[in-house]
């Protein structure tokens with residue numbers, strides 16, 4: 450059973466950071482790996498051709514373990530979600546009239562590319578909205594998604610959880626339904642993978658793209674994309690020399706090659722051997738593997754459960770456990786309570802969360818403990834009891 454891991458981070462004692470969904474704080478080991486990467490370039494003469502490839506290969510293997518992928522060559526590094534999704538979206542063989550199914554208010558990097566393709570190729574975007582009432586909200590939203598998948602659906606592109614309020618989607622059933630109608634499933638795992646178990650062999654998505662700077666505990670401007678076999682013959686959005694067959698042989702680079710590296714490696718971002726970001730992300734992924742994703746989720750559950758009960762007693766609404774993760778969820782305030790008041794109290798107490806509409810998005814990790822959560826609860830109590838007194 451994991452205990453609080455705050456000593457592995459550099460968070461100041463007076464800060465209560467409950468905003469991992471915005472950006473994870475760096476592990477000390479991740480910062481150290483970045484500094485070593487900077488220093489490595491002081492001596493370029495010791496950087497060998499092998500150093501351009503081997504660190505990414507190790508990263509792929511370590512990440513494959515997190516998502517339970519059998520072939521690391523289906524995994525590439527990407528600079529962003531928009532990049533990773535574009536590689537998938539532009540390799541789908543659409544026919545006019547096909548439907549693209551998206552979730553209401555999903556992150557823009559998983560929207561704009563579909564909107565453009567829909568305009569260019571006469572496709573229809575179908576956006577699945579949540580129910581207007583809070584009772585059984587997660588369950589009903591999931592049912593609407595399942596109902597909306599039909600013979601016209603060419604692709605469903607969504608998250609494992611909703612980025613703004615943490616609603617968890619039933620990917621098993623969604624995958625089953627997409628299979629029945631021969632639709633692709635593209636996933637943005639940015640707000641879940643690394644903290645909520647995800648199994649590529651169970652869900653079998655056609656793509657799973659994750660930015661690394663949140664739940665993968667990595668640096669900014671790098672992410673990891675898994676592409677299924679559907680994309681193995683596709684056209685990458687750029688033509689990096691490194692992604693061509695035998696690019697490891699630096700002496701022969703201008704013997705231009707038609708063939709790509711195997712699997713999905715054609716989609717690897719140009720200059721993927723980033724000597725700073727790759728070691729940083731590798732250090733992060735190693736640490737997550739050491740902790741175990743299930744243990745991270747279990748720690749968050751153990752930590753948050755009693756406080757969620759207290760919040761509910763204060764009249765706040767939190768999604769049913771079956772339809773949210775324990776690492777990221779929204780807390781809706783009782784009617785009539787102004788969210789700015791809560792926001793101001795948090796600011797005074799140096800509590801960092803995100804506010805979305807009338808809901809507070811809380812995102813917790815192994816660096817948080819009961820003290821953090823008690824402080825958060827005290828603030829809610831202070832505002833809410835003054836309203837109802």
Ligand SMILES: Cc1ncc(COP(=O)(O)O)c(C=O)c1O
Nearest residue numbers: 529530531556558612639640660
């Ligand atoms: C669900 C989700 N996807 C993607 C991103 C980031 O996208 P990009 O890497 O394209 O900047 C975020 C950032 O908050 C996010 O929450």
